[in-house]
Amino acid sequence: MLLTKYDVAQRVSSTAAAKLLSTAAPTKRKLAAVAGLLMSCKTGAPFSPLFVRSLYDNIKAGQDWDQSLSLSPEAISDLKWIIDCLHRYNGRILKKKLRQHGLLIDVDSSEFSHAAKVFDLATGEFLSELTAQYPVHLQGTSSTLREATGISLLASKAFDLYTEACMLKHCYLRIHVRNDNQSAVGNFQQMKAGSLELLHPVHEFYELCMERDVQPTFEWLPRTSQPIQAVDAASKRLDPTDIRLTNNSFDSIVTRRFNLNNPVMERVATILGRQHWGLPTTDVFASVNNNRAPIFFTKGYDQNTAGIDAYAQPWPVFRNNILQLYWIFLGPVTDQLPAIRKLTEERCDAIFIAPTRTTAPWLGSLRALPIVDTIKLNYRAGLYEAGPSAPPEWNTKPPVVPLTAYFISWL
Structure with missing residues (x-):
């Protein structure tokens, strides 16, 4: 295969930069040469203006071109990343012919969450709606940082869901992202x-493109x-389950x-090997901001989640030979029946937090479960707290609903 001038430039620059890293204190002349090579193929290797400024400051320092200069750990880290980009991307971003097959993704981030609508790029067929809450930090x-994070996160999830199926039919894919933030785009x-x-987030997005040979394009x-x-409305959709104790x-x-004078509680405590309910x-x-256990399921996408949509996930009794204890709290105003049915089907131990009711459509099904112990949680200020996507009025006037905690065990 014939090499383009971009391929040659990038291979030369990546080799020179790699040699530079082998020297703890390169000369200013050598650093300037490598900086020039890197700048000549900038479109093939993304890097921060802060790194360019750092190179310039290093080169500007001192009067002697043969003076040795020490590189900061940050500069060395950036150079290593650029070398990796140059080696792997090898000019592919410079191809002007746009691929016709792939995904069209509309992304928006509000004060509540990220959201995206995913379409087939060639046919315009709607494929899915994706959401993800962003962490507290x-x-x-x-808004530029939030939008950029949303683009990177939801684009990667769209890849996970759809590109495997697309690759069965098409060898080369494109992802076209549309967003309303000019700076992020x-x-x-x-x-x-x-x-x-x-x-x-820019780095993560292009890493993904390089790994999967996907051509990215953007539109404001x-x-x-x-x-x-449409996608803005999805990002602002309120979630009444975004609440926690x-x-x-x-x-x-x-x-x-446990009350060890109670035969049932004594038997469960003996089997569990502890005298208290224990951590789930x-x-x-x-949610991304609300989890009470090291393993957790979420409604939207998060890099740490163990699965999307708890009802679609298995709830095994044992995980890695460890008896599981599930924490179930849907909030004070959400229908409890689907979770009770799932718990009945899976037959796993759980701490189930439900509104205190004397009559409710789901109460009979809950009482039919093997309840070992209960705790009444009378409503008080500070019983529970609302998350960022909960109805805004809950922060100042939360629902006044007492709760009951049930320890359920099938042992």
Whole structure:
């Protein structure tokens, strides 16, 4: 295969940069030469303007071109990443012919969550709607950072869901992303970022493209356009289950001691090898900001989730030879019956938190479960706290609903 001038430039620059890393203190002349090579093929290797500025500052320092300069750990890390990009991407981003098959993704991020609508690029067929809550550290940050994070996260999830099926029919795929934030779109188009924090989602996105040989394209759409309006509504959809017990309430439940004078509780305590309820191992109705166990399922996508949609996931009695204890809390105003049916089907041990009721459509099904012990949680300020996607009025006026905790065991 004939090499283009871009292929040659990138291979030369990556080799030179690799040699540079073998020298702890390269000369200013050598650093300037490598910087020039890297800049000549910038479109093939994304890197931050902060790194370019760092190179310039290093080169500018001192008067002697043969003076040795020490590279910071950050500069060495950036160079290693650039070398990897140059080796793997090898000019593919420079191909001008657009691929016709792939995914069209409309992405928007609100103050609640990220959302995306995914379409088949060739036919326009609607495929799915994806959502993901963003972690606490993104709240109150710039809209550009939130939008860039949403693009990177939801594009990767769309890849996971659909490209495997597409690859059975097409060898080369393209992902076309539409968003209403001009700065975020510009950063992805130019493979750059104005800060290291913003560079992270851009880096992750192009890493994914390189791994799967996917061609990325981007388009800015105004907020008033119909596609953006539709996905914006999805990102602002409220979730009444985004609520959790406060730490004090949680601690009072998991430290509850069994009454060993009760034969049923004594038998369960003996089998479990402990005299209290214990910490849950899996939280089946969690969110990125709200989980009570090391393993948790979420409604939307999160890099740490064990699965999407708890009802679609298995609830095994044992996981890695460890007896599981499931934490189930759907909130004070959500129908409990689907979770009770799932628990009945899976027959696994659980701590089930439900509204205290004397009559309810689901109450009979709940009482039919093997309940070992209960705790009444009278409503008080600080019983539970609302998450970012819960109805906003819950932060100042939460539902006044007492709760009951049930320890359920099939042992």
